[in-house]
Amino acid sequence: DIQMTQSPSSLSASVGDRVTITCRASQTIITSLNWCQQRPGKAPRVLISGASKLQSGVPSRFSGSGSGTDFTLTISSLQPEDFATYYCQQSYSIPRTFGQGTKVEIK
Amino acid sequence: QVRLQESGPGLVKPSQTLSLMCTVSGGSVSFGHHYWNWIRQPAGKGLEWIGRMYTSGFTTYNPSLKTRVTISPDASKNQFSLELTSVTAADTAVYYCAREWDDSSGPYFDSWGQGTLVTVSS
Numbered sequence: 130d131i132q133m134t135q136s137p138s139s140l141s142a143s144v145g146d147r148v149t150i151t152c153r154a155s156q157t158i159i160t161s162l163n164w165c166q167q168r169p170g171k172a173p174r175v176l177i178s179g180a181s182k183l184q185s186g187v188p189s190r191f192s193g194s195g196s197g198t199d200f201t202l203t204i205s206s207l208q209p210e211d212f213a214t215y216y217c218q219q220s221y222s223i224p225r226t227f228g229q230g231t232k233v234e235i236k
Numbered sequence: 237q238v239r240l241q242e243s244g245p246g247l248v249k250p251s252q253t254l255s256l257m258c259t260v261s262g263g264s265v266s267f268g269h270h271y272w273n274w275i276r277q278p279a280g281k282g283l284e285w286i287g288r289m290y291t292s293g294f295t296t297y298n299p300s301l302k303t304r305v306t307i308s309p310d311a312s313k314n315q316f317s318l319e320l321t322s323v324t325a326a327d328t329a330v331y332y333c334a335r336e337w338d339d340s341s342g343p344y345f346d347s348w349g350q351g352t353l354v355t356v357s358s
Contacts, residue, residue, distance in 0.1 A: 130299075163344040172332055172348035173283065179341025216283060220336075220343040224298040225273075225285040 131155050131219050135228035141236040148204040150231045152217035157197045161221035164193055164202045167230075168213045176215075177202065207233070238263035240333045240349035248327075248356050254320040258333030258349060259313070266291055266311040271336040273345065274307060274318045276329040284329075288336065289316055323356045330354075 132155035142148050152162065160180035165173040175184050177193035180200055190205040204211055212235055217228040244256035258272070265272055274286040287297035289307045297305045306319040320327060330351040337346040 161342050163342075165345070172334075172351050173345070174348070175344050175346055178339075178344040182341040184346075218283075218345070223296055224300075227283040227285070229282045 130224055131158060131222060131226050133217055133219055133226050133228040135215075135217055135231050137231060138229065139232040139234060141234045142207050143236045144207055144209060146207045146236075148207050148211075148233060150202045150215055150217075150233075152195075152200045152202070152228050154198045154200075154219055154221075158219045158221035160196050161219055162193075162195065162200045163218045163220060164191075165216050165218060166211075166213045167216065173216060204233075238335055238347045240335065240347055242331060242333050242349045242352040244352060244354070246353055246355060248323055248354060249358050250324055250356055251322055254318070254323050254327060254354055254356070256318045256331055256333075256352065256354070257310075257315050258317070259315050260335075261314070263335065263347075264291070265289075265309050265314055265316050266293075269338070271343075272307075272309075272316045273334045273336055275332045275334055275345075276327075277332070277351075278326075278329045286318065286320075286331075325356050328354065328356045 134153045162180045164177040167173040181193045192203045214230045214232045239261045241259045248254045271288040273288040289295045304321045309316045332351045333349045334345040335347040
């Protein structure tokens with residue numbers, strides 16, 4: 130199985146801050162990396178696919194980058210609705226695996 | 237817009253079989269080139285992929301659960317099901333069904349059900 134490791138596990142930030150979350154795969158996954166957001170009590174929703182493709186309806190303040198084993202999700206200016214948990218997920222091989230999550234909290 | 241909805245018992249006794257159904261609307265479980273998945277999340281923890289079914293009915297399972305899992309279609313009702321045998325408290329989780337879509341950027345889970353909590357307890 131490909132292990133996905135996110136950092137940090139949690140962070141506190143203020144509205145307007147720039148936030149960066151990193152994800153590392155235990156082996157190369159090229160760009161087969163997706164990011165999803167999960168608000169409390171809700172199902173996850175995809176934000177970015179293929180490491181950098183912004184999904185329809187997702188605000189442009191979200192961006193993704195990286196390839197191989199190291200990836201980044203950036204929120205350029207944190208908004209109140211962005212306080213949530215973020216997961217990376219590899220779609221390179223079976224079984225599909227997720228990072229442990231990064232909880233973004235209000236400072 | 238495809239929609240998915242999980243249904244099934246919220247309480248299962250230890251050693252028994254957990255059975256859930258996912259009803260799909262706005263899409264077909266038996267036509268197209270999609271994978272239909274089950275994913276679970278214990279309270280306060282991360283996401284674990286359980287397995288998937290292709291529109292042909294071909295299935296693939298997480299090796300960690302493979303001996304206990306069956307995913308199967310019901311094309312007449314546009315549903316697919318999850319059966320997990322010999323459950324323990326460790327199987328207590330919110331269970332999601334989700335579609336995996338594949339486009340130029342690669343595969344990703346583009347549609348999710350709202351999730352259903354299953355508690356394993358006597």
